[in-house]
Amino acid sequence: MSVLTALARVKATQEGRAQRLVSMRHTYLSERPLVVIPLRMAGETAAPLAFMIGSNPAAPTLLVAHQPRDRALRFRFLADVADQILPYIESCCATPEIITTKSGEELVSYGDAPQLIVPNGGGATFLRLLGRSTRFRQIEGPYAVPENVPLLGRWLTWFAARAEQPGSANLLSMTSVLSAHWATGQSGLEDANLAALLGWIDPPAGLSGAAAAALAEDPLHSPPAGPATDPGFDNEELKPLMDAHDAAIDDRAREVTAERLEQALRLQLEPTWRSMWRAIELLEKLPPGASVAARWGRDRADFSWFAGNLAEAPPQARRDAAVSAVRTLLKRERALEEFDAQRAFDDPWVMAEHRLVGNACHATVLEADPTRTVTGSGSRKTLRPSIRVQITDEAFVATVGEKYSCVERPKQAATVIDIDSDTVELELSGGMGRKLVPELGSVPEAGDRIGFARFSPSSGHPMPSLPPREETPWTHGGPPPEWVPNEDDAQEEWS
Incomplete structure (x- = not known):
């Protein structure tokens, strides 16, 4: 936790209301997100009990697995879930466009991408487990499942992978998004409770954040947001209703008990449904x-690629091979680095955190030489303006030869060429045009107040060269065998 975040938490406690950590939203919100609230069976990690799902706040769809332990009923329920999610995904493919890459390759690009929003991190984990337990199922043979179930599993696995990609907005955990934008007066563990978190951010009239959060922790007032249910509800309502459904002697009795079970689960899920849409309105x-739009563009590109290759590619492997695992890890590390930098360059409140620890600074331009040139190889002159600045942040210590990024002009770099007492001379490069005279406004003038950072919003680190799959070194297991999906992949012990 940073100093400013800790200060915001102290202030939230004093004022009884959550404090904004940022001046703007750093997460993309679709105009038509699909809110998904899953519940699972107690003691059964990958056994779905109910889903409340929809993209219309006034018309949620409730799906119930009346007996999750029954394999046939479970997969029939998952087929119903697929009937809700897959059409939503397909609607994002309505406007395909053919684009040509620099290498001449033609790719299909869709104008939109799906966005699923779950209440908390547990909901995202449950979707990942559900995807892994369904994407390997067969639609023919003795244990056949409905045709759309394996397809649902592959898409849920894709969403789960996107959730682990920093900056991605294809699968969002609402508590994580809210916690990134507001600081409350409670612990991080308590922030995982959606109702309590919203109580601090937008408490009801007449209540402080602490009082609203305490009220939200009452399971009778605010049932858990899933995927786990309240033990009291399990013992006092759910188990008797499921036992009665199992003991029904005819269709009429089974229908009545099913209606009672659905009503009980609806009452458990509706408060969270309202909280989800309230949170969306706040965001x-x-x-x-x-930079939000550019990151969503990458989400759309990944969606377009996956959708275009879905029919021909096998289900995602249970485990990545060594080379693909390293490649994925490197991409996520670079994405996290870029996401943190982009947030800071977008938002002065986030940049203040970096200034506090000496990773960025504000400076006042004392003098500027906008037409300064240097002579490179072949006696060719290159435009390299210089500016002398006075840095106002005590935590920032400049070093000769160090290279910074300009906050106001992210495409422009500044290299320290001289330090004299309390002033620093910087050589500028990039973002000024191709001539020996800089474009108007591309070079700071005397009196301007500008910022510099030791990081850049665009990663300057190229991906390292990795060996092809067939040349995986022995230290990493050697070349992996060709993976062929089978039914046993779905029988893994859940954890």
């Missing part, structure tokens, strides 16, 4: 950061 009031 929509924040202006989006400048």
